[in-house]
Amino acid sequence: MAQEKFDAIVVGAGPAGSAAAYTMAKAGLSVVLLERGEFPGAKNLFGGVLYRKQLEEILPDKWKKAPVERRVVEQRIWLMGEESAVTLGHRNEAYKEPVNCWTALRVKFDQWFADQAVEAGALPIYSTVATELITEGDRVIGVRTDREDGDLYADAVIIADGVNSLLGKSLGIHREWKPDEVSLAVKEVIALPREKIEDRFNLEKDEGVTIEFFGKTSLGMAGMGFLYTNKDTLSLGIGVMVNHLKKKKIKPYEILDHVKKHPMIRRLIEGGEVKEYSGHLIPEGGWNSVPPLSGNGWCIVGDAAQLVNFVHREGSNLAMTSGRYAGEAVIEAKKRGDFSQETLSLYDEKIHQSFIRKDLVKYKGMHEFLKEEDPDLLFNRLPQAANQALYELFLVDGVPKGEKQKKMLNYLKEAGGGAWGLAKLGIKGWRAMNG
Amino acid sequence: MLHIVVCVKQVPDSREIRIHPKTNTLIRQGVPAIANFYDMHGLEEALRIKDQHGARITVITMGPPPAEKTLKECISLGADEAILVTDRKFAGADTLATSYVLAKAIQKAAEEFGPVDLVFCGKQTLDGDTGQVGPGIACRLDLEQLTYVEKVVRLDVEKRRITVHRHLEDGVEVVETRLPALITALQEMNKVRRASLPGMIRAARYKPIVWTVKDFSDIDVSKIGLKGSPTIVAKSWVPEQKPVDGEILEDTPPEEAARQLVDKLWETELPEKLGWDAEREEVAP
Numbered sequence: 001m002a003q004e005k006f007d008a009i010v011v012g013a014g015p016a017g018s019a020a021a022y023t024m025a026k027a028g029l030s031v032v033l034l035e036r037g038e039f040p041g042a043k044n045l046f047g048g049v050l051y052r053k054q055l056e057e058i059l060p061d062k063w064k065k066a067p068v069e070r071r072v073v074e075q076r077i078w079l080m081g082e083e084s085a086v087t088l089g090h091r092n093e094a095y096k097e098p099v100n101c102w103t104a105l106r107v108k109f110d111q112w113f114a115d116q117a118v119e120a121g122a123l124p125i126y127s128t129v130a131t132e133l134i135t136e137g138d139r140v141i142g143v144r145t146d147r148e149d150g151d152l153y154a155d156a157v158i159i160a161d162g163v164n165s166l167l168g169k170s171l172g173i174h175r176e177w178k179p180d181e182v183s184l185a186v187k188e189v190i191a192l193p194r195e196k197i198e199d200r201f202n203l204e205k206d207e208g209v210t211i212e213f214f215g216k217t218s219l220g221m222a223g224m225g226f227l228y229t230n231k232d233t234l235s236l237g238i239g240v241m242v243n244h245l246k247k248k249k250i251k252p253y254e255i256l257d258h259v260k261k262h263p264m265i266r267r268l269i270e271g272g273e274v275k276e277y278s279g280h281l282i283p284e285g286g287w288n289s290v291p292p293l294s295g296n297g298w299c300i301v302g303d304a305a306q307l308v309n310f311v312h313r314e315g316s317n318l319a320m321t322s323g324r325y326a327g328e329a330v331i332e333a334k335k336r337g338d339f340s341q342e343t344l345s346l347y348d349e350k351i352h353q354s355f356i357r358k359d360l361v362k363y364k365g366m367h368e369f370l371k372e373e374d375p376d377l378l379f380n381r382l383p384q385a386a387n388q389a390l391y392e393l394f395l396v397d398g399v400p401k402g403e404k405q406k407k408m409l410n411y412l413k414e415a416g417g418g419a420w421g422l423a424k425l426g427i428k429g430w431r432a433m434n435g
Numbered sequence: 436m437l438h439i440v441v442c443v444k445q446v447p448d449s450r451e452i453r454i455h456p457k458t459n460t461l462i463r464q465g466v467p468a469i470a471n472f473y474d475m476h477g478l479e480e481a482l483r484i485k486d487q488h489g490a491r492i493t494v495i496t497m498g499p500p501p502a503e504k505t506l507k508e509c510i511s512l513g514a515d516e517a518i519l520v521t522d523r524k525f526a527g528a529d530t531l532a533t534s535y536v537l538a539k540a541i542q543k544a545a546e547e548f549g550p551v552d553l554v555f556c557g558k559q560t561l562d563g564d565t566g567q568v569g570p571g572i573a574c575r576l577d578l579e580q581l582t583y584v585e586k587v588v589r590l591d592v593e594k595r596r597i598t599v600h601r602h603l604e605d606g607v608e609v610v611e612t613r614l615p616a617l618i619t620a621l622q623e624m625n626k627v628r629r630a631s632l633p634g635m636i637r638a639a640r641y642k643p644i645v646w647t648v649k650d651f652s653d654i655d656v657s658k659i660g661l662k663g664s665p666t667i668v669a670k671s672w673v674p675e676q677k678p679v680d681g682e683i684l685e686d687t688p689p690e691e692a693a694r695q696l697v698d699k700l701w702e703t704e705l706p707e708k709l710g711w712d713a714e715r716e717e718v719a720p
Contacts, residue, residue, distance in 0.1 A: 148631035
């Protein structure tokens with residue numbers, strides 16, 4: 001059979017890959033969309049928040065039809081003590097129109113999003129694993145798959161094969177992630193009747209809430225948990241840095257079991273039936289772990305390129321936008337008839353000028369900070385002290401307020417290694433949050 | 436060249452079907468649709484004949500438009516054409532109406548793509564479990580009928596004869612017959628191949644041929660769909676789960692387990708009920 005050559009092959013039909021495939025197919029390029037799962041979304045995991053703006057930029061007409069769960073009107077942050085929590089949050093009707101973000105389930109969303117690319121003309125090839133890149137000198141000219149007669153050729157390959165990027169490794173730009181650059185997230189989807197969800201979370205119709213929590217729930221390891229409301233399910237999960245998991249020899253599901261027993265969580269999920277259980281690596285190395293983004297005949301996008309802002313739990317929006325940018329660079333390359341790095345580095349430029357680089361650079365010290373600081377201090381002793389301090393504040397027990405304030409400060413000082421230690425930690429933390 | 440028709444059906448994945456506890460109906464929502472796997476063994480056998488003797492393979496399904504997915508799967512594996520017979524008027528068909536429409540479709544395929552030499556069907560579907568549609572088609576088209584086939588032993592294209600092994604309850608029957616014939620496939624027949632990449636690309640581009648009621652010149656509308664289906668589901672219910680009251684002999688070698696089982700049975704009221712008042716005979720190991 002004569003070798004057929006496409007304009008572009010996209011490897012991975014997650015948000016990044018489908019955005020790239022859609023962008024290119026819509027511009028009339030011949031595109032193959034490869035996916036190892038039986039269908040897009042079959043193998044993917046995210047906490048469950050999907051952002052409107054970046055989706056609308058890709059699908060200005062169709063984004064309203066996206067299969068989402070609830071529009072988020074309230075975001076809560078909980079600092080967890082043993083059986084308590086310090087809570088902070090914001091609820092605003094203004095988040096409804098225009099929508100800021102939704103909760104979503106990947107199994108539904110990824111299929112729909114990939115279908116948009118297919119409708120625009122991309123050829124879907126699923127249940128197929130791209131095992132390595134085919135190169136000629138320093139150019140990528142195609143992809144080898146695990147099927148018979150499985151070589152596929154194209155002018156450009158967009159690598160969107162996720163956090164463990166097989167192709168990034170085959171290209172040599174991806175090393176194995178160090179255990180401190182990735183978190184392992186485990187998640188359950190728990191079924192609960194709609195009315196129960198709305199009652200328990202103070203919601204109406206399609207309103208949703210997100211809760212992020214950290215502190216005692218991650219068992220002294222660096223980690224963040226989440227609880228999101230879907231239509232008739234809840235997404236509950238927690239991500240923990242892999243090096244801490246290894247050190248403590250704790251199994252991921254044990255943390256989730258622990259989380260489910262916390263009184264703040266327990267009563268929200270009570271009576272629910274676990275429908276799905278999944279686990280996935282989340283790239284959290286930050287800007288310092290981002291590999292080269294393009295080369296001769298290729299671009300790398302989404303999780304495969306470590307484009308995740310873990311501080312703000314943003315990932316799918318960075319993925320979609322990076323996919324779109326890579327697609328636009330390939331469209332330009334097609335116009336110029338030049339798919340070398342010179343043209344494809346347009347993709348790098350777009351990333352550099354966007355919120356993606358700016359946000360990741362802002363938090364680039366965060367990963368170092370979490371790596372170096374004692375996780376037991378940050379995720380166990382300090383949260384517990386903050387909870388104790390607030391417990392004192394609100395407890396009316398005849399102790400004069402002046403003494404109470406002293407007591408509160410003492411809790412924090414003790415946990416943080418004295419006033420000096422606390423101040424240093426504060427400064428380091430501030431720096432980590434600000435580049 | 437041989438012309439082989441393969442009948443396939445897209446069914447809900449029965450491993451994931453649940454029955455609603457109150458309404459007693461199937462919960463189809465969220466259940467993935469798959470190709471009835473017996474049919475795929477039929478397709479695989481057709482593909483093997485194609486590899487060996489050369490053949491044209493036409494796949495036919497009757498079902499709603501999403502059944503296109505299964506047809507594309509057949510194309511990816513190497514079928515030449517795929518036909519979706521679809522119309523609201525066909526809906527609600529039992530095996531009588533289904534075999535009528537499929538027989539008409541096979542006739543039409545014969546008119547358009549050449550006379551049909553072989554028809555493959557699955558032994559039965561995963562959702563209906565009747566095993567009646569294959570024989571129904573064979574009757575209507577006057578084809579030699581070979582059901583429950585576990586192996587095609589020989590196909591003599593020149594003499595137009597085929598020899599198969601039929602798997603019966605008490606053994607295997609070796610049958611030779613003439614073409615045209617209809618075979619219903621067991622899963623023991625073969626191992627279904629995995630599509631090649633060019634096959635996948637062809638399938639991704641392929642648009643199945645669609646035939647609606649209007650496309651048939653001689654169809655009797657009183658024989659199709661709900662109207663043409665005498666079968667009535669009068670009632671369906673979920674059998675009550677009987678509590679399991681018993682003992683499982685685990686981690687015991689088979690002979691020892693058998694011995695223990697016999698011992699335990701002797702201790703029950705069973706021997707007395709059966710009138711076995713004689714002393715128990717010791718059986719040599």
